Amino acid sequence: MLFKVEMKVNIPHGMPADVAEEIKAREKAYAQELQTQGKWRHLWRVAASYANVSIFDVADNAELQELISGLPLFPYMDISVAPLCRHPSSIHEGDR
Amino acid sequence: MLFKVEMKVNIPHGMPADVAEEIKAREKAYAQELQTQGKWRHLWRVAASYANVSIFDVADNAELQELISGLPLFPYMDISVAPLCRHPSSIHEGDR
Amino acid sequence: MLFKVEMKVNIPHGMPADVAEEIKAREKAYAQELQTQGKWRHLWRVAASYANVSIFDVADNAELQELISGLPLFPYMDISVAPLCRHPSSIHEGDR
Amino acid sequence: MLFKVEMKVNIPHGMPADVAEEIKAREKAYAQELQTQGKWRHLWRVAASYANVSIFDVADNAELQELISGLPLFPYMDISVAPLCRHPSSIHEGDR
Amino acid sequence: MLFKVEMKVNIPHGMPADVAEEIKAREKAYAQELQTQGKWRHLWRVAASYANVSIFDVADNAELQELISGLPLFPYMDISVAPLCRHPSSIHEGDR
Amino acid sequence: MLFKVEMKVNIPHGMPADVAEEIKAREKAYAQELQTQGKWRHLWRVAASYANVSIFDVADNAELQELISGLPLFPYMDISVAPLCRHPSSIHEGDR
Amino acid sequence: MLFKVEMKVNIPHGMPADVAEEIKAREKAYAQELQTQGKWRHLWRVAASYANVSIFDVADNAELQELISGLPLFPYMDISVAPLCRHPSSIHEGDR
Amino acid sequence: MLFKVEMKVNIPHGMPADVAEEIKAREKAYAQELQTQGKWRHLWRVAASYANVSIFDVADNAELQELISGLPLFPYMDISVAPLCRHPSSIHEGDR
Amino acid sequence: MLFKVEMKVNIPHGMPADVAEEIKAREKAYAQELQTQGKWRHLWRVAASYANVSIFDVADNAELQELISGLPLFPYMDISVAPLCRHPSSIHEGDR
Amino acid sequence: MLFKVEMKVNIPHGMPADVAEEIKAREKAYAQELQTQGKWRHLWRVAASYANVSIFDVADNAELQELISGLPLFPYMDISVAPLCRHPSSIHEGDR
Numbered sequence: 001m002l003f004k005v006e007m008k009v010n011i012p013h014g015m016p017a018d019v020a021e022e023i024k025a026r027e028k029a030y031a032q033e034l035q036t037q038g039k040w041r042h043l044w045r046v047a048a049s050y051a052n053v054s055i056f057d058v059a060d061n062a063e064l065q066e067l068i069s070g071l072p073l074f075p076y077m078d079i080s081v082a083p084l085c086r087h088p089s090s091i092h093e094g095d096r
Numbered sequence: 097m098l099f100k101v102e103m104k105v106n107i108p109h110g111m112p113a114d115v116a117e118e119i120k121a122r123e124k125a126y127a128q129e130l131q132t133q134g135k136w137r138h139l140w141r142v143a144a145s146y147a148n149v150s151i152f153d154v155a156d157n158a159e160l161q162e163l164i165s166g167l168p169l170f171p172y173m174d175i176s177v178a179p180l181c182r183h184p185s186s187i188h189e190g191d192r
Numbered sequence: 193m194l195f196k197v198e199m200k201v202n203i204p205h206g207m208p209a210d211v212a213e214e215i216k217a218r219e220k221a222y223a224q225e226l227q228t229q230g231k232w233r234h235l236w237r238v239a240a241s242y243a244n245v246s247i248f249d250v251a252d253n254a255e256l257q258e259l260i261s262g263l264p265l266f267p268y269m270d271i272s273v274a275p276l277c278r279h280p281s282s283i284h285e286g287d288r
Numbered sequence: 289m290l291f292k293v294e295m296k297v298n299i300p301h302g303m304p305a306d307v308a309e310e311i312k313a314r315e316k317a318y319a320q321e322l323q324t325q326g327k328w329r330h331l332w333r334v335a336a337s338y339a340n341v342s343i344f345d346v347a348d349n350a351e352l353q354e355l356i357s358g359l360p361l362f363p364y365m366d367i368s369v370a371p372l373c374r375h376p377s378s379i380h381e382g383d384r
Numbered sequence: 385m386l387f388k389v390e391m392k393v394n395i396p397h398g399m400p401a402d403v404a405e406e407i408k409a410r411e412k413a414y415a416q417e418l419q420t421q422g423k424w425r426h427l428w429r430v431a432a433s434y435a436n437v438s439i440f441d442v443a444d445n446a447e448l449q450e451l452i453s454g455l456p457l458f459p460y461m462d463i464s465v466a467p468l469c470r471h472p473s474s475i476h477e478g479d480r
Numbered sequence: 481m482l483f484k485v486e487m488k489v490n491i492p493h494g495m496p497a498d499v500a501e502e503i504k505a506r507e508k509a510y511a512q513e514l515q516t517q518g519k520w521r522h523l524w525r526v527a528a529s530y531a532n533v534s535i536f537d538v539a540d541n542a543e544l545q546e547l548i549s550g551l552p553l554f555p556y557m558d559i560s561v562a563p564l565c566r567h568p569s570s571i572h573e574g575d576r
Numbered sequence: 577m578l579f580k581v582e583m584k585v586n587i588p589h590g591m592p593a594d595v596a597e598e599i600k601a602r603e604k605a606y607a608q609e610l611q612t613q614g615k616w617r618h619l620w621r622v623a624a625s626y627a628n629v630s631i632f633d634v635a636d637n638a639e640l641q642e643l644i645s646g647l648p649l650f651p652y653m654d655i656s657v658a659p660l661c662r663h664p665s666s667i668h669e670g671d672r
Numbered sequence: 673m674l675f676k677v678e679m680k681v682n683i684p685h686g687m688p689a690d691v692a693e694e695i696k697a698r699e700k701a702y703a704q705e706l707q708t709q710g711k712w713r714h715l716w717r718v719a720a721s722y723a724n725v726s727i728f729d730v731a732d733n734a735e736l737q738e739l740i741s742g743l744p745l746f747p748y749m750d751i752s753v754a755p756l757c758r759h760p761s762s763i764h765e766g767d768r
Numbered sequence: 769m770l771f772k773v774e775m776k777v778n779i780p781h782g783m784p785a786d787v788a789e790e791i792k793a794r795e796k797a798y799a800q801e802l803q804t805q806g807k808w809r810h811l812w813r814v815a816a817s818y819a820n821v822s823i824f825d826v827a828d829n830a831e832l833q834e835l836i837s838g839l840p841l842f843p844y845m846d847i848s849v850a851p852l853c854r855h856p857s858s859i860h861e862g863d864r
Numbered sequence: 865m866l867f868k869v870e871m872k873v874n875i876p877h878g879m880p881a882d883v884a885e886e887i888k889a890r891e892k893a894y895a896q897e898l899q900t901q902g903k904w905r906h907l908w909r910v911a912a913s914y915a916n917v918s919i920f921d922v923a924d925n926a927e928l929q930e931l932i933s934g935l936p937l938f939p940y941m942d943i944s945v946a947p948l949c950r951h952p953s954s955i956h957e958g959d960r
Contacts, residue, residue, distance in 0.1 A: 013939070015301075049932075095140055144273045171781070196341050235383055240463055242458075276335065349385050353529075369529075426570075473507070485720060559720055623756065624832050626843075663716055673828050733770070
């Protein structure tokens with residue numbers, strides 16, 4: 001089951017650089033692990049921003065909550081979600 | 097070059113049903129042709145709405161304008177666009 | 193899997209009264225059928241409005257889309273959706 | 289008398305972790321006590337957020353104010369409220 | 385139990401003048417009847433607008449819905465509601 | 481001359497508790513003095529919030545500014561104002 | 577007593593040209609009469625729009641309502657109002 | 673050439689009182705100097721706020737930028753601007 | 769003196785196609801005449817929309833109003849304006 | 865390929881003046897280098913603000929992201945972007 005997730009990162013200006021770098025490193029590792037597992041199906045940077053557009057493939061809402069709330073940057077992001085499903089005009093098998 | 101495009105359809109309440117059906121049929125054919133060409137890479141229905149989330153793969157802004165303004169439903173949609181590019185944490189080759 | 197769905201009804205002022213009544217009658221029958229099936233778990237009127245707050249219990253996003261887009265009043269409503277899941281502080285078994 | 293209450297938690301980034309944990313522990317105990325009393329009828333997590341959707345069952349507006357303003361996280365939440373009542377299409381006795 | 389209710393009237397431009405006058409006459413009679421009963425406690429015009437600020441005194445949310453949805457202008461108004469209760473700094477007995 | 485005034489209190493999270501208590505004590509005394517003078521005609525708590533709805537009765541805009549800007553909590557509140565006047569359907573002499 | 581009033585004109589597209597012209601002619605005469613009386617103190621066009629910024633000088637809120645609701649274009653305008661008073665840094669006697 | 677300028681002051685809560693006073697004193701002197709020069713034609717307090725509505729009379733956009741960005745409170749204000757010009761219904765010579 | 773002007777076209781759905789075409793033809797001729805005169809310095813389509821971003825070079829606000837309100841599509845557009853001036857970091861002589 | 869980019873600068877109030885000056889100096893050098901390269905085609909100050917309107921000329925979305933995210937002020941700006949393309953009514957060869 002797919003969800004579009006948009007994340008906008010807002011690192012507090014007072015956060016020490018090394019703390020921020022450590023969080024970002026964990027975020028990257030976490031994101032790559034979820035991609036490897038097939039749960040984070042797409043991850044794009046929105047050009048000219050510190051934001052991304054993502055497609056998650058999860059079993060249900062509970063797993064979406066578990067994955068998103070586990071993001072190391074979760075406390076520092078504005079996140080919006082849209083539940084997706086198959087479009088009757090789609091010809092791509094994966095666009096379910 | 098990828099763009100996220102979101103489209104919300106607002107058919108005027110006074111449009112005759114057969115006119116609406118004819119436009120929707122042309123929209124579907126147009127959408128499937130662009131998918132076949134690889135220009136409309138993903139097309140999802142947003143659940144509980146008459147809206148979609150799409151990923152377009154175009155040569156440049158001009159082609160995006162040409163494709164979107166050619167949609168039979170173009171005069172009846174609210175459309176928003178975000179330019180995408182590769183995210184440094186992506187592991188998917190196609191997420192460029 | 194639960195979703196909060198909020199619906200605000202906007203009947204066009206020019207719709208003949210008998211047409212509106214017929215649509216509303218079908219809406220009521222449809223809503224009661226889905227409640228009987230257990231898919232429309234709660235349905236409340238928002239006081240001082242022509243709107244409701246609902247809880248849907250569906251198998252997945254696709255079923256949510258199928259049920260909501262089948263509402264006779266679907267073309268005349270503003271609809272917003274939030275995916276729900278279990279809250280760690282809930283003591284109610286049904287609040288999953 | 290029922291109210292839909294939506295709460296979005298915004299813990300200040302500078303709050304020490306132990307202070308935050310202590311407040312959250314009190315919040316949980318308070319929430320479970322109100323649920324046991326039947327005043328906090330439903331409590332759901334909104335997936336992919338630090339927010340909830342709740343249904344409160346109170347005697348009147350004054351009790352709603354008393355219960356909500358007593359939340360340990362009250363100073364750190366954006367809260368919105370909608371008064372609910374029976375929907376003419378509801379078949380559930382409890383959806384009053 | 386008190387509610388602040390704000391109503392903004394939007395008469396459709398195409399409504400015949402006599403139809404509008406008849407609805408407004410019924411609205412006035414209805415408003416004055418509810419004021420006489422003590423249920424519509426205050427009614428003010430917002431200066432420079434076709435809108436009002438009102439205070440309703442009702443038994444519960446259900447009565448608020450019944451009274452507001454019965455307004456002859458109900459289909460033509462944007463309405464917002466806030467539940468009120470006693471303020472700890474109030475010295476007016478009636479500000480409950 | 482009446483004005484509806486809505487005030488939402490936002491105490492900065494870093495303000496020491498005793499400073500906040502002292503400001504709130506002065507606010508309460510100030511509010512009660514203005515009520516005694518008849519200038520702050522109504523004061524209600526908005527349920528489930530740290531906000532109020534008030535009706536001020538002042539000689540003119542200048543007095544409104546003087547009274548509101550003198551509130552001890554003035555620097556910590558979002559305030560909105562609507563000028564009121566008699567509604568043609570009001571039957572209450574005081575709703576001027 | 578001064579008020580800033582902003583008016584944005586939205587003539588319905590279906591209004592016959594001669595009807596619109598007749599309303600605009602009455603609006604102009606009305607506006608000039610109020611200016612002659614000193615009640616409409618300033619009237620500016622907002623460049624690149626069909627909107628104006630105005631300063632009204634009235635006895636009280638009731639007179640503001642009377643003057644604004646009497647505008648021939650009143651049913652076709654979005655109007656917003658701000659109550660003004662003397663600024664402590666003003667050196668202009670008329671900026672009261 | 674006239675511009676309507678609206679300024680809302682947001683002094684950071686942590687600014688020491690003497691620093692704030694010094695900035696406000698410079699702001700007042702600057703505002704009065706520009707009024708004396710005829711460039712700040714009107715300056716009104718918006719009642720019940722820490723905000724003003726102003727009319728500037730400048731040679732061009734560049735002078736507007738120079739004057740506004742030179743305000744001692746410039747870093748602490750939300751500012752919005754509307755370019756003004758003569759309204760065809762104005763009878764005041766100065767409303768150009 | 770430069771202004772950024774953004775225009776979003778909203779042709780009413782009920783306008784006959786030949787009327788729309790005639791207005792658009794006049795719009796194009798008007799736009800090209802103003803470009804030839806040097807007053808409409810830049811004109812870009814916003815990709816995936818029926819909107820443009822433009823740079824106007826005018827003598828003053830009054831000329832901006834004259835040019836924009838003379839657009840054949842003026843009654844059918846949402847228009848927003850920002851006054852521009854030289855940026856201290858610009859190296860382009862024409863970016864004044 | 866052109867993009868309109870709007871940037872609003874929000875320097876945190878607590879940033880030391882010399883740190884801010886150093887960042888602004890690097891921003892200016894960076895902006896002028898990109899202008900010299902032809903990638904930052906236009907740069908205007910929005911009058912009465914700490915904001916700019918810019919036109920970027922880049923190879924693709926990825927280059928836009930690279931250039932914008934490299935701005936020394938990037939962490940302190942609200943940035944919005946619109947993809948541009950040739951307008952059918954433009955007569956300027958460069959407005960592509």
